[in-house]
Amino acid sequence: xxxxxxxxxxxxxxxxxxxxxxxxxxxxxxxxxxxxxxxxxxxxxxxxxxxxxxxxxxxxxxxxxxxxxxxxxxxxxxxxxxxxxxxxxxxxxxxxxxxxxxxxxxxxxxxxxxxxxxxxxxxxxxxxxxxxxxxxxxx
Amino acid sequence: xxxxxxxxxxxxxxxxxxxxxxxxxxxxxxxxxxxxxxxxxxxxxxxxxxxxxxxxxxxxxxxxxxxxxxxxxxxxxxxxxxxxxxxxxxxxxxxxxxxxxxxxxxxxxxxxxxxxxxxxxxxxxxxxxxxxxxxxxxx
Amino acid sequence: xxxxxxxxxxxxxxxxxxxxxxxxxxxxxxxxxxxxxxxxxxxxxxxxxxxxxxxxxxxxxxxxxxxxxxxxxxxxxxxxxxxxxxxxxxxxxxxxxxxxxxxxxxxxxxxxxxxxxxxxxxxxxxxxxxxxxxxxxxx
Numbered sequence: 001x002x003x004x005x006x007x008x009x010x011x012x013x014x015x016x017x018x019x020x021x022x023x024x025x026x027x028x029x030x031x032x033x034x035x036x037x038x039x040x041x042x043x044x045x046x047x048x049x050x051x052x053x054x055x056x057x058x059x060x061x062x063x064x065x066x067x068x069x070x071x072x073x074x075x076x077x078x079x080x081x082x083x084x085x086x087x088x089x090x091x092x093x094x095x096x097x098x099x100x101x102x103x104x105x106x107x108x109x110x111x112x113x114x115x116x117x118x119x120x121x122x123x124x125x126x127x128x129x130x131x132x133x134x135x136x137x138x139x
Numbered sequence: 140x141x142x143x144x145x146x147x148x149x150x151x152x153x154x155x156x157x158x159x160x161x162x163x164x165x166x167x168x169x170x171x172x173x174x175x176x177x178x179x180x181x182x183x184x185x186x187x188x189x190x191x192x193x194x195x196x197x198x199x200x201x202x203x204x205x206x207x208x209x210x211x212x213x214x215x216x217x218x219x220x221x222x223x224x225x226x227x228x229x230x231x232x233x234x235x236x237x238x239x240x241x242x243x244x245x246x247x248x249x250x251x252x253x254x255x256x257x258x259x260x261x262x263x264x265x266x267x268x269x270x271x272x273x274x275x276x277x278x
Numbered sequence: 279x280x281x282x283x284x285x286x287x288x289x290x291x292x293x294x295x296x297x298x299x300x301x302x303x304x305x306x307x308x309x310x311x312x313x314x315x316x317x318x319x320x321x322x323x324x325x326x327x328x329x330x331x332x333x334x335x336x337x338x339x340x341x342x343x344x345x346x347x348x349x350x351x352x353x354x355x356x357x358x359x360x361x362x363x364x365x366x367x368x369x370x371x372x373x374x375x376x377x378x379x380x381x382x383x384x385x386x387x388x389x390x391x392x393x394x395x396x397x398x399x400x401x402x403x404x405x406x407x408x409x410x411x412x413x414x415x416x417x
Binding site for chain 1: 140142181183185210219220221223232235236238242274
């Protein structure tokens, strides 16, 4: 069984951000030499997501506003977690909606994605260095 | 390592629909010859879900009403994505709640599911041909 | 390809509960002998979740309150599923927010988790014996 492990690092300028990482994951698949297998892509931090959806600016704004409705950042005091001195409880909630990870099939040495499927890093507590794990296994 | 790839196609008569696909996935597992491994089942479209839950009509109505509360279809103008000419922004949101994919264990040549676990295709923008990917890897 | 299957059993004293299962999953990884691969951890019941997040008491209370806001337990009659004689429709909804499963990379014989990533069993309809499946595949 072949396998490859890579970390992708991010430092978003704002608290929240959405970055298309499909090409970077595809490069890792190429480097792995795996022809058929599975590619796990997961946030290694618990206030960020990896998800698959459309690379369309309006939709990304829709996600951002909707997540803020479902789990508002303020008032900070709304959340017990923030009594520890944090202000990011909302980010832990938002990340559960968008998910921690995606598993993508690898077929004939490439990511086996539908026509509009793009892999995104969703950051909900940024402005610091954080990372995503890519783990590829197969033959 | 053995592997198998299959596509399942759907064309739901209404905008939203929920289809039990467990038997079709189980057949793919049989065809793969894999005795122990993993079975990835994912929507290839970004306005649909694959999820595991109960095949009970009342619950499916509950899901449908709840998703419509959390991410209403109307007014269409509520969403920036719809300014591109689409009317399916809500479907992109609903799909994040229900998820893109499931990964199911394969044990002794069969899907290793709990007693009530059923694999569903959840469609949120139907009335056209769309597909699900089944990717099986193992030994 | 090496593989291992284990069940973890739980019986939470209250309807809802959140249990850190990281050490038990790590032990299964050790027993498997897998050095590089994937570890699937999924609820085998459809009113429970496996998710990755922080082991911080305040955050767990935040999750619990937030899920109850998004999908309230009462009134029972709010849900069609409960007309079957059940009272757990809300648990089926809560579980979709938190997710059925996580897939964690295995690297050098260990769970490849970020510094704060902990694997949790989230119970939304407890007070009876229920189980989680751990399936490990790799080389």
